[in-house]
Amino acid sequence: MRSIPRASRVLTLGLVAAVLIGPGAARAGEPVRLVVESAEPAVTVLARDAGTTSLGDLRILRSPASADDGRSGTRWSVEIVNALPDSTDPAEDRITLAILAFGTETLVLAGVTTSIPADPGTPLVWAVLGGTGAFAGVRGEAITTTAPDGTTEDRLTLAGIGMTEAAERLVLVTDPAPAAGTGPEADPVRTAERTLVDGAGTGAGTARAVTIGLGTEGAEPVAAELGVIQLTSGERIFHAGLLRDGTAGTRERAIIGGTGRFAGARGAIGSTDRGDGTTEHTITFFAGSPDGAASLGALRSMLTPRTPAPVDVDRDGGGIGFGDLRVWRSPAIVDGVPGGASEGVFFLVSEPTEADPRFRRLGLQVYRIPEGGTLVVAGEYEYDAADGPIPGMAPIERAVAGGTGRFSGASGTVTTVREGDDLYSHLFQAADGG
Numbered sequence: 001m002r003s004i005p006r007a008s009r010v011l012t013l014g015l016v017a018a019v020l021i022g023p024g025a026a027r028a029g030e031p032v033r034l035v036v037e038s039a040e041p042a043v044t045v046l047a048r049d050a051g052t053t054s055l056g057d058l059r060i061l062r063s064p065a066s067a068d069d070g071r072s073g074t075r076w077s078v079e080i081v082n083a084l085p086d087s088t089d090p091a092e093d094r095i096t097l098a099i100l101a102f103g104t105e106t107l108v109l110a111g112v113t114t115s116i117p118a119d120p121g122t123p124l125v126w127a128v129l130g131g132t133g134a135f136a137g138v139r140g141e142a143i144t145t146t147a148p149d150g151t152t153e154d155r156l157t158l159a160g161i162g163m164t165e166a167a168e169r170l171v172l173v174t175d176p177a178p179a180a181g182t183g184p185e186a187d188p189v190r191t192a193e194r195t196l197v198d199g200a201g202t203g204a205g206t207a208r209a210v211t212i213g214l215g216t217e218g219a220e221p222v223a224a225e226l227g228v229i230q231l232t233s234g235e236r237i238f239h240a241g242l243l244r245d246g247t248a249g250t251r252e253r254a255i256i257g258g259t260g261r262f263a264g265a266r267g268a269i270g271s272t273d274r275g276d277g278t279t280e281h282t283i284t285f286f287a288g289s290p291d292g293a294a295s296l297g298a299l300r301s302m303l304t305p306r307t308p309a310p311v312d313v314d315r316d317g318g319g320i321g322f323g324d325l326r327v328w329r330s331p332a333i334v335d336g337v338p339g340g341a342s343e344g345v346f347f348l349v350s351e352p353t354e355a356d357p358r359f360r361r362l363g364l365q366v367y368r369i370p371e372g373g374t375l376v377v378a379g380e381y382e383y384d385a386a387d388g389p390i391p392g393m394a395p396i397e398r399a400v401a402g403g404t405g406r407f408s409g410a411s412g413t414v415t416t417v418r419e420g421d422d423l424y425s426h427l428f429q430a431a432d433g434g
Contacts, residue, residue: 040150130254176277257399264431373405
């Protein structure tokens with residue numbers, strides 16, 4: 001990760017002890033392997049049209065989980081339909097965010113759930129984007145196999161365990177003003193936008209997030225969150241994880257990447273309500289890069305057409321507004337080689353104001369690389385109109401949050417430019433500048 005900018009309340013820590021997971025843990029710096037078995041999940045389908053599958057439909061899955069190191073907890077996941085079968089691809093695809101939760105320790109996974117794997121019985125491969133507790137700062141991949149009885153096995157390879165020396169912290173506070181864009185209580189998809197100030201009370205940026213309600217654990221509401229902190233410099237820090245609304249004290253999620261000086265950022269963000277309507281956010285950054293980071297440097301460019309065009313999903317029929325989706329699956333040419341794909345799910349989280357005339361969508365994108373694996377990107381797109389494309393020739397930088405295959409553990413950035421009306425170019429850069 002590039003050097004972290006210091007604010008008025010940045011604290012520098014000394015060495016952080018290596019974290020060992022379970023009795024068979026590897027030495028610091030070596031990959032750690034973890035096997036998690038989950039029961040057949042309870043599934044909740046939130047469909048726009050009963051009896052049929054539509055773009056933007058949500059599937060929420062929950063199952064008890066146990067790891068081979070003795071941990072036990074819950075496997076949560078949310079799947080969002082981003083592509084339906086068509087003449088070019090017979091699969092239904094769902095962008096998926098999964099969270100393995102063992103008490104306050106979590107692992108965040110992402111990828112594409114497809115209705116037609118490459119071969120029957122082929123496991124799905126996910127990118128591990130980060131975690132909290134003992135898993136804070138990790139990246140890697142998970143190979144998931146589903147048995148005929150619905151049980152699943154996740155075989156995880158985690159890089160970055162015990163490589164957390166020279167950590168730094170950034171402390172910011174959201175102001176007490178009501179969050180803009182918050183959806184109705186009955187809607188599981190909710191968005192929020194709050195102003196940030198630093199320790200001296202001066203403006204530091206904006207925090208935006210989308211949360212998806214997953215159900216309850218006991219009497220406690222549980223939600224998956226994807227969020228971004230945009231500083232006044234324009235640089236962004238992305239985070240994801242599990243929110244338990246009834247939790248007293250600090251709510252911790254994984255830092256999964258960033259842009260500018262925060263490219264390749266990893267660590268954790270802890271949020272604490274201060275009792276006066278404000279919330280304090282402490283971001284802990286870990287130095288060093290997972291083993292797969294350098295592989296991103298070998299990938300230079302990608303071209304994707306705007307055909308088929310992205311689809312805007314009006315979830316409640318009341319017109320495009322907060323929490324509504326833009327989804328797509330389009331072919332891609334990677335370093336001159338066809339056969340790749342770009343898939344995405346982005347939520348509308350910000351509408352124009354007098355001070356800021358842009359619409360913003362926050363979400364996850366998965367790039368499939370021919371014969372190479374996948375890359376998972378977290379980012380925001382800015383638009384002049386809610387139903388329009390990104391502005392032409394205006395570079396948009398997003399965070400590479402992880403990957404699979406030869407890109408397992410990848411970190412860095414991707415910069416996207418709209419070239420004319422129907423073509424996008426994407427330039428990848430590893431966190432170390434490679």
